[in-house]
Amino acid sequence: MSNNKMEEESNKQISTRTAMMPCGTTTTSTTIFESAAYHGLLPREDVQHLLKTEGDYLLRVSQPNMKSDSRQLIISTLIDKGATWNVGIRHVVIHRKSTGKYFINESTDFDSVEALLDHYKSTQTPLLTNVSNCIIKTPVPREKWELHHSDIELTKRLGQGQFGEVHRGKMKKKGRVQDIAVKLAKSSAVTKELIKEMMKEARMMRSYNHPNVVRIYGVALDDDPIMIVMELVKGGSLIDYLVRHAGKTTDAERMNNMISGSAWGLEYLHSRKCIHRDIASRNCLYDQNKNIKISDFGLSREGDSYKMTVARRVPIKWMAPEILRHFIYTRMSDVFSYGVMIWEIFSDGKEPFEEKKTAEVKQLLLNGSRLEFPAGTPVEIKDLVTKHLWCEDPKERIKMPEVVSRLEQITGVKQPPRPPRPDHDHKKEPKEKEAKDGSTRHHHGHGSSHHHHKEREASKTTVKTVDPTMATVVDGPNEKGPIESTTKVRRKSSRQTAAPQSKYARNVTSAGVSSSRAPSPD
Template sequence: MTRITHDMKEQAAAMGLTTEEGNTTTVAGAPKEKEDTTTTTTTTTTTTMTAPTTTMSVMPETADENVVPAALLEQNYYHGLLPREDLKELLNNTGDFVVRLSQPTVNEQRQIIISVLVDKKPDKLSCMRHIVVRRIQGKYQVEDTPRFSSMNELIDYLIRERKECVSFVENSYLVTPIARKKWELRHSDIELSKRLGYGQFGEVHKGKLKRYNRVLGVAVKFARVSATSKEHIKEMMREARLMRNFNHPNVVKIYGIALDNDPIMIVMELVRGGSLDEYLRKHAGRITEVEKMTSMVSGAAWGLTYLHDKRVIHRDVAARNCLYDKNKVVKISDFGLSREGDVYKMLVTRRVPIKWISPEVLINFTYTRASDVFSFGVMCWEIATDGADPFQDKKTAEIREILLSGGRLEWTPNSPPDLVDLVTKHCWGQRTEERLTMIELTRKLENLTGVKQPVRERHPHKYKDDFSGETVAAPKRSALKSRERLRSIDQPTITRTQTVTTNADEEPDEDSNKKNETDASNASRKTSKASSPNMSVSVSSKRSGSALSSKHYKRKTKHSSKVLPRVPRNRSAPKEKEKDDL
């Protein structure tokens, strides 16, 4: 039986698959209606994940193989369970199309869908048409088209004949198949091994991702087929949609999402460590103030600053939702409650972590980046108290009364004084305008600790791939640059900066050039003067016999001078060995 380490369980917990009792409560007074969006945010329903009473299988369930033919899985235009919301990034011109699967309710059979853009307007979703492919006696058909034995033949026919998929919809013909994006993975690229954790709707496994001839250790989060609904798929895709835009050392990175069939898999970096709150409790009394300030508080501040710069409100900033790796680097994780935008209005009664919540959320159910700043202050209190539980042994009504009356958590005597002052004055203001922004807090922390955010170096001949995070070789130079480099070998190299002056009416004669060439080829002799009295040049040739003519030097007037630039030698700099950051 495979043994699961404690650190792996902690990472699974930090990903949001399990919940701790007492961390969440229902916000009383919120109107019970369908959740809506504000003008600056996108919102959806959040599903709370709790531990089930039954044991789940180690390997994921698979969907009905008859729904998706094997030949269709190999096509680049097949996008699997990609929801409509993500098509806005793919379909840009009239006739652009993809093939995907429908998102029905539980226990309803999926269908193959052709999604095509029929008009080029700002509101792309209203300009898309989603045509259901009918399957009759093992053959595929759209409206009144002939029946084909494979989906590939049907798509080829629609493109070749330029036939409208829906007769009453103008421009509903297929022109350009849109290939998968780099973050759309295939299930065949993923190999699962140990199970790290599980919840009511899904599991987290340790696994391997085979991509670009490399194998990466990853954490894979996927949903159970039997529990996968249309809303749940949207939830997972919304979280993945946010995460795939993140690329920061203090934020958990997503490598992609496998959509070609059930179950949907979110593939993330595997953090060699555990959750921050567990680390604090495990090493209570042994963590130095320097480590708390420079590694934990500063690292979390850098990560949250990055998220706010991306216009993302995390909404659940806490030590339990941060990972702490073996190199003492904090990584913010669990974006199940996160929303994109400047303001998020919660319009439905739901469970929220009241111990980390800001006062304005209790009053008007509105989240902003200032709400994250308040929660960040509570997380700093957790770090200072070695992972203590905020408002321990207090009931929800008591916590609400304390927060609305201006009360705050009490610090322990051994809490870092600078951190106490920073959080109390600049994070826990009763009103949002009394709190600093995360960028302002980060600057204050850097001034207090003297530690600046590390700058990632860029190798001149290598670059960091956005998908895999691997450092790979840069593309080869073009043939033109290669020819220029070869030609430079025959060119003379100026040994030092020279000043050349000539009379306006004089040209360097041929004897002068021969004299310069002879003197330059002999390193033991000094540079002799040319026949022209106002020109003095010292050069060395890379190849013997290379002629130096007057065309290499520009003639200037009597009263001006020209400083010849140093011609770089054709020496290749020694390649520096760059460590794999994974």
């Protein structure tokens, strides 16, 4: 990474190589870190997607724990393809003696890690004496989404939150340099659970490819800090745009760009079984071409439903009533939150239930009360939200494909063709329970945020399953913020298809709806 302040920030991080130095853990030669089979801080949950044949193995580094920052070099190998991933894969620690020798079993030691690996591969000796099929055969190289820190340069910090930061940067890829946004965890906040949460978010986003969803390019795992590398969107958050342009945004822009674009993105996510769980204007980016992109997947889960089982900070003012009652999220709860975001868009970024305390809002939602749209909101939009998105019973709400269809009838703007679905051959990840540490949630950093934006974070609430009637307000700075860029703005796509004309359709071209995809770094 680059110089001056960036180097100072980098030096504050605990390098995996430095952390592996104490005797009793591991240190090894540079060649191991540069080996294609070395996957750095790859968590166990991701190992299962890479090992496909019995005898496949990779090298990785253990994650930090509460007792020590020291880490160990681990061999992960697939021993039983038919077993569940937590049984069929073994993780074996390479130790180091005070003499500098490396070993798995103390009776046999080696001058280097390379020599140790060569021995166990050539002799097919089990790594574990009591597990006869725990052998290594084929080293598994890094995937193309596993990036190198050496290829990434951080150029400007865009924002920060309690646990993470977002930087603008550049990435070298196949002879060219690409502008990127980089999300990383603060050194003081790095925990095993935080790494798992970051990797879960990255794992989910890797399979998404849609012009209205922020795209991820990969993760840098070979050293600290872990970096999630994403497309760089020139603009900022939708909430900031709405506040800055209060009273100036036209209904055509609201409907053709903000509402329609986010509907297309959310419909796509739902088609991929994604429950976003935090749909709001603060979690959408809005570029200078007036293209909207859904971002921040820190709370997202894949599946048909998700039950929150422990206390967690959640945005109650955007929340569907069934979540308050039963703590169950579905794609229909996203639909409800999307309706609240539409209200935000027509309210110039005002906070929902602005004058109400959180406990009052909860009771209002449970009693069936809903937000009042401002005067001048198009009747078609108001009816769509109040009659079809904010229904008390989630089964009565319309699904996102129907929302998209109705918006096309209202606006006259038809969704551009969907990009091809990328191929991903990883196994389906088993369902994971909510992290017990509520502090592991992280988002885009918060840089030059508006004061109004900060006040909105006070509406985040911890819902305690011990007593479903209680909700405790958790105050804290907003961890989201704009993602900026110095890249050239992509030209507007000429492939947009017009639906039947409406009174809003005449402004479509000037509004700048685009179907262009983010460029791939591969």
